[in-house]
Amino acid sequence: MRNWSRFLIGATLSVLLALGLTRFVGNEYFFFATYVVLQFIVLATAWNILGGYGGYVNFGASAFFAVGAYCAVALTQSYALALPLQILAAALVTGLLGFAVGALTLRLRGIYFSIATVAVAVICETVIMNWSFVGGARGTTVLQPAAPAFFSSYTRLLFFVMALLALLAVAFARFVETSWIGRGLRAIRDNEEAAESVGVPTLKLKLFAATASGALMGAAGAPFALYMNFIEPTSAFSLNYSVSALAMPLIGGSANWLGPVIGAILLAGTQQIVTVTISSELNVLIVGLLLVVFVVAAPHGILGLWHKLVARGGQRP
Amino acid sequence: MSLELLVEAVVSGILLGGFYAAVSLGLSVAFGLLDVPHIAHPTLLVVGAYATYALAQLGIDPIAAGFMLMPAFFVIGVGLYRFYHALFERRGGDIALRGLAFFFGIAFIIEVVLILVFGVDQRLVEAAYIGSSVQLAGLQMPSRMLIAFALAGLLTLLLSTYLSRTFTGRAIKAVAQDQTALALMGADPVRIKQSAFGIATATCAIAGALLIIVGPVEPGMGRLYIGGTFCVAVLAGLGSMKGTLLAGLILGITESLVLTSLGTSWAPAVSFGLLLVVLAIRPSGLFGR
Numbered sequence: 001m002r003n004w005s006r007f008l009i010g011a012t013l014s015v016l017l018a019l020g021l022t023r024f025v026g027n028e029y030f031f032f033a034t035y036v037v038l039q040f041i042v043l044a045t046a047w048n049i050l051g052g053y054g055g056y057v058n059f060g061a062s063a064f065f066a067v068g069a070y071c072a073v074a075l076t077q078s079y080a081l082a083l084p085l086q087i088l089a090a091a092l093v094t095g096l097l098g099f100a101v102g103a104l105t106l107r108l109r110g111i112y113f114s115i116a117t118v119a120v121a122v123i124c125e126t127v128i129m130n131w132s133f134v135g136g137a138r139g140t141t142v143l144q145p146a147a148p149a150f151f152s153s154y155t156r157l158l159f160f161v162m163a164l165l166a167l168l169a170v171a172f173a174r175f176v177e178t179s180w181i182g183r184g185l186r187a188i189r190d191n192e193e194a195a196e197s198v199g200v201p202t203l204k205l206k207l208f209a210a211t212a213s214g215a216l217m218g219a220a221g222a223p224f225a226l227y228m229n230f231i232e233p234t235s236a237f238s239l240n241y242s243v244s245a246l247a248m249p250l251i252g253g254s255a256n257w258l259g260p261v262i263g264a265i266l267l268a269g270t271q272q273i274v275t276v277t278i279s280s281e282l283n284v285l286i287v288g289l290l291l292v293v294f295v296v297a298a299p300h301g302i303l304g305l306w307h308k309l310v311a312r313g314g315q316r317p
Numbered sequence: 318m319s320l321e322l323l324v325e326a327v328v329s330g331i332l333l334g335g336f337y338a339a340v341s342l343g344l345s346v347a348f349g350l351l352d353v354p355h356i357a358h359p360t361l362l363v364v365g366a367y368a369t370y371a372l373a374q375l376g377i378d379p380i381a382a383g384f385m386l387m388p389a390f391f392v393i394g395v396g397l398y399r400f401y402h403a404l405f406e407r408r409g410g411d412i413a414l415r416g417l418a419f420f421f422g423i424a425f426i427i428e429v430v431l432i433l434v435f436g437v438d439q440r441l442v443e444a445a446y447i448g449s450s451v452q453l454a455g456l457q458m459p460s461r462m463l464i465a466f467a468l469a470g471l472l473t474l475l476l477s478t479y480l481s482r483t484f485t486g487r488a489i490k491a492v493a494q495d496q497t498a499l500a501l502m503g504a505d506p507v508r509i510k511q512s513a514f515g516i517a518t519a520t521c522a523i524a525g526a527l528l529i530i531v532g533p534v535e536p537g538m539g540r541l542y543i544g545g546t547f548c549v550a551v552l553a554g555l556g557s558m559k560g561t562l563l564a565g566l567i568l569g570i571t572e573s574l575v576l577t578s579l580g581t582s583w584a585p586a587v588s589f590g591l592l593l594v595v596l597a598i599r600p601s602g603l604f605g606r
Contacts, residue, residue, distance in 0.1 A: 051414070055414070057414045057417060059417070104596075104597070107596070107597065107600060108596055108600060111354045111416075111417065112551075112596060112600060114354075114417060115547050115551070115592070115596070116592075116593060116596050118543065118544065118547075118589070119544065119589035119590070119592045119593045119596075120589075120593070122544055122585055122586060122589040123586045123589050123590055123593070125585070126582070126583060126585050126586035127586070129582055130582050130583060137582065239540055243421060243425075246414075246418060247418065250414075250415075250418055281429055281432055281433075282429075284425050284428060284429050285425065285426060285429040287422075287425055288421075288422045288423070288424070288425025288426040288428075288429065289422070289426060290422075291418050291419070291421060291422030291425070292419060292422035292423060292426070295404075295415045295418045295419045295422065296404050296419070299415060
């Protein structure tokens with residue numbers, strides 16, 4: 001209980017901090033860049049619910065992200081829905097998509113599941129490419145509405161919304177991790193047959209994790225078109241989202257809710273700095289190198305390294 | 318669809334299918350027989366294509382260049398497998414996740430190196446047979462696709478003969494079935510797997526040459542072939558060389574029919590849709606072991 005109250009205090013402070021930042025930071029680019037980092041926190045945290053806890057490696061995070069984004073675009077085009085409703089609708093649709101992907105886990109394990117998720121991503125991309133209502137392959141422009149009175153620009157509003165989403169995602173992941181759901185998922189990851197035979201409802205848990213993970217990823221993508229003022233399939237379905245969603249928890253440490261957050265801040269932060277200062281090709285190289293280095297040298301991520309260090313320090317007299 | 322159009326689509330599908338089989342044979346060995354989640358395979362194809370390009374600049378025929386590159390690729394494959402084995406197979410743990418992440422990382426690094434060396438522009442090679450076409454039974458067939466088809470057939474024949482007739486080949490098949498049993502017979506499973514992975518990588522040299530003969534290449538192209546190659550390898554039933562050729566043909570014909578009836582924009586979904594259907598209905602593949 002004490003842990004939860006500490007977490008709640010931290011969360012409240014973060015919301016106030018985010019709100020304060022939108023008032024007092026003058027540099028517009030700050031919000032533009034931080035939005036991306038926050039978006040990756042949501043994406044990585046969502047991925048970790050199925051991939052980190054449950055051990056089912058989703059390689060199609062970009063599908064959920066982009067379908068969420070396009071869902072919002074389609075709704076804006078037809079009904080001019082408000083942003084929170086867009087996010088909710090996107091989460092609903094990608095939650096369903098997640099449920100469908102979860103149903104795949106009935107028969108597929110390990111790398112076969114991962115390949116199937118890649119397939120889902122490409123099929124979704126092809127459908128969007130051929131859907132002229134949302135712009136097809138050429139993409140479509142989405143104009144930001146006027147910012148509400150409290151925020152001096154729409155990007156600031158989006159930044160605040162994404163900060164709330166990130167908090168929600170992290171709180172949810174933390175809840176899953178500490179509850180019986182998390183224990184069940186970990187049991188599935190370690191040995192699915194054994195878990196099943198001692199009475200863990202494996203199918204229910206997998207479907208739940210896949211649905212929740214998908215819905216959060218879709219929510220992360222929903223404001224994307226408004227943020228960019230434009231959307232087209234190739235960039236929305238970019239492999240970068242799929243790989244980052246998996247690389248960030250791996251780098252941070254996938255056993256704990258804090259791992260994806262650390263990984264996202266580190267990787268997305270570095271990428272934002274590198275894109276501005278050097279080049280975007282270097283981004284790809286950084287992701288590649290970090291993936292290889294961490295998988296090889298620190299299989300349990302930064303948190304794993306940290307625990308090792310603490311354990312060693314504790315042994316000293 | 319008129320009959321004439323249908324025949325044309327099927328014929329060009331068969332040729333395309335041969336090409337798909339050729340680029341997937343290596344993966345059939347690496348993933349199908351050895352269970353290595355080799356997602357960097359398509360990127361190695363692109364490396365093969367660029368190496369062919371570099372040799373072609375010196376005036377060497379692209380196909381000859383592909384064959385010349387095979388030994389070097391064999392060595393690269395052996396090195397890559399040793400690295401992978403030392404890091405993952407010996408340590409154990411969650412291979413699906415960490416192995417995939419590892420090969421994805423490798424693929425990204427290779428991609429950037431290619432960009433740094435050759436630039437982001439598309440590259441192509443020139444040879445007498447690349448632009449020409451052959452008139453056969455009233456059908457116009459591009460010679461480059463005929464060459465791809467012929468080489469795919471040749472490679473399949475060579476590989477399946479090698480796997481069923483030679484000692485190492487049989488040992489490779491054995492290691493796929495039961496590693497412990499092979500070790501008890503006195504063969505070193507790691508050394509066998511290492512040469513198998515070397516062979517798998519060596520096919521990337523020729524397949525890469527085909528890649529640049531069939532069309533221009535660019536560094537990020539490997540990503541596009543992840544779906545196709547894995548589709549063929551899974552459809553083939555993991556590790557069957559003749560199955561790989563047949564699976565390639567199935568993919569090629571399906572894609573070609575979709576192309577003629579629905580248009581090019583739906584083509585990418587074909588390989589992946591087929592893959593999903595296969596995975597959902599028969600994960601062990603059509604011609605499985």
